[in-house]
Amino acid sequence: MNYIIGIIGLAVFLLLAWVISSDKKNVRWPYIAIMMVIQFLLAFLLLKTPYGIKFVGWLAKGFSYLLGYAEQGVNFVFAGLENPAIGKTPAASTFFMDVLLPITFISALIGILQYLKVLPFIIKYLGLVISKVNGMGKLESYNAVASAILGQSEVFISLKKQLPYIPKHRLYTLTASAMSTVSLSIVGAYFTMIKPEYVVTAIVLNLFGGFIIASIINPYRVSDEEENEVIMTEEGEKQSFFEMLGEYILDGFKVAIIVGAMLIGYIALIAMLNGIVDAFTPGKMNFQTILGYVFAPLAFLTGIPWSDAVRAGSIMATKLVSNEFVAMLDIQNIVNNKTGELSERAIGIVSVFLVSFANFSSIGIIAGAIKSLNDKQGDVVARFGLKLLYGATLVSFISATIAGFFL
Template sequence: MNILMGIIGILFTFFLAWLVSSNRKLAFKKWKNIVILLALQLVFAFILLSTGAGQFVIEGLANGFNALLGFAAEGVGFVMGDLMVGEDGGVADVFFFNVLLPIIVISALIGILQYTKILPLIIRGLGILLTKVTGMGYLESYNGAASMLLGQSEVFISLKNQLPHLPKHRLYTLSAQAMSSVSLSIVGAYMTMLDPQYVVTAIVLNLFGTYVIVHILNPYDVTDAEDEADVDDNPDAGKSFFQILGDYIMDGAKVAMTVAAMLIGYIALIAILNQVFLLIPGMEITFQDVLGYIFMPLAFLIGIPWSEAQQAGSLMATKLITNEFVAMLDYTAIADDFSRKSQAMISVFLVSFANFSSIGIIAGSVKGLHDGSGNKVATFGLKLVYGASLVSVLTAAVVGIFA
């Protein structure tokens, strides 16, 4: 049954992408690339979710991030002092301390990897490998690898020399990759709210899923002349070690504070909307309940049982209109209400930057590097969220086969 619902979910996702395709005939011609990329998604989903080797890798990554969170707690504890002590004498259960502030430490480590040229080497190597299977140019392959490790703002810095020369369709692909990925600096934060195996699986599957959706929704061919990539994979060249370290520490702090501000604003606004709906005579459901009913058919068609589809749809919609952290916090409160399959599918759906607020972040980041390119990104903002959300839907449908 899982396999049948998974196939239905995958085909339904393809149909939703094809409906808004910029070139439906060319999309059909990309079927070989789509099949290869989908096969890679299925293989990696099987390895990560159903094999001992996959579990070993995930356990190692989870232990590594847990260790980093422990080290981060030393720094947070020194600054926050008694605020870190709970009523029982243990560590206080404060989201800002335990989940957001550790982002600073992981960001600092990313800076060290950048300075030592380890991170650029990894990204360039993955980019070269991806060119063999994606059916796209090196620039799209390089950016796909970079998006998997860097934030949706930082990833465009290495492409600053290319941005002025890129047509709209290639900018769409690069932006979709940034929105469908997550930043390495916040992976540890995700792992405090979701099962690590689903976080890792989502990151890997979203990488290939973005190319699948783009081949359908935004198909194009790249000539050798167009693919002469002038990539600056070391934008921090010339800076000293402590300059780079300080920059990345401050970047991590900005991310932590930005997420905190968004959580305060979005959670409060949702609470207000929920209350407004309850004040309407005869209305006994909240704003989030309504969103759940709207997204309920989508959740069911990709494989989530009908009895759980309304709650799942509510979480999916919450992520779309707010951000993944808000949805994850809502999910952790009701996770036990779902079957294991639904837990897996919802978890992987939540792991990406696909939401409306990301339009402004990506467009603003690109605009800061090249004004004209930023304006182009802003014109396809809604289609960008649509495509990136379909990547999450496709990942959830694939995971549902093995959950």
């Protein structure tokens, strides 16, 4: 039964993309079918085979070592500041210390790999291979891989020279890929909140899912002239190693602070909305429950049992209106407290759904990043912001549905 619902769900999500397609007659369905098959194969390898499980285990172990090294730096600077736990409530500063601040160290490592030309090499040639599968241009394929490594705003710095000349239809695909992925610098934080196999599976599935949805919503062909664009360029005077290192460390710290600020604001806002709803329906309902009823049918189509659909839909909607960290905290609390609010299957599907930057705040982040590089193109992105979020959310639903076949 789960398989039947999953197949229906995939059909519905693809239909929802086709409904707003800019060119319904020229959608390249053969390429979409190939990418769907690849997604199923990758999900199977990562979730069901010993090789995929070992790979994820190795990756998680590697990140645990990195987080351990990061902890030494955090403890040196912030030693003694952690507040003691009160009853069942964890230490107030644990999330900031253990999850957000290590981003600074991971960002420094990314900068080193970038400086040594390791990341540009991987991005360039992996993008070239992917372009043969998705039927899109090298620029789009490069951007999708680069977004998953550099981040949804940082990736556009690497396209600064090309940005003024990118047409609107290609710009949509580039920004959709950025919103559908997550950055490598933040993956370690996700590993501390949900199971690593769900994080890795989502990253891989979203890469191809972004191409699938963009190919339906925004179909086009890239000319030979465009195909030959140079996608890797050097900007300005080359930095010294320590200039680069300082820049990436500060960038990582800024990300940690910004994410922390957003969490404070969004969690407080949701708490206020819960309080308002509770005032009208004492003890019966809150704002997240209302969102859960709205998202429940979509959650059900991903393969989540109907008994879990409202609670799962609530977490999915929370991610959309706030961000993935707020929603992951819900999952973490359910798992740690063993409340039984969601089945293991539902937790897995929702976890895969959460691993992306598809939320309202990302519209402003991406549009702002591009506007800082090119004012005109930033305005273009802002105008199709809601369409961008719509497509990226469908990517998350498709990835979650495919993962559900193997959970």
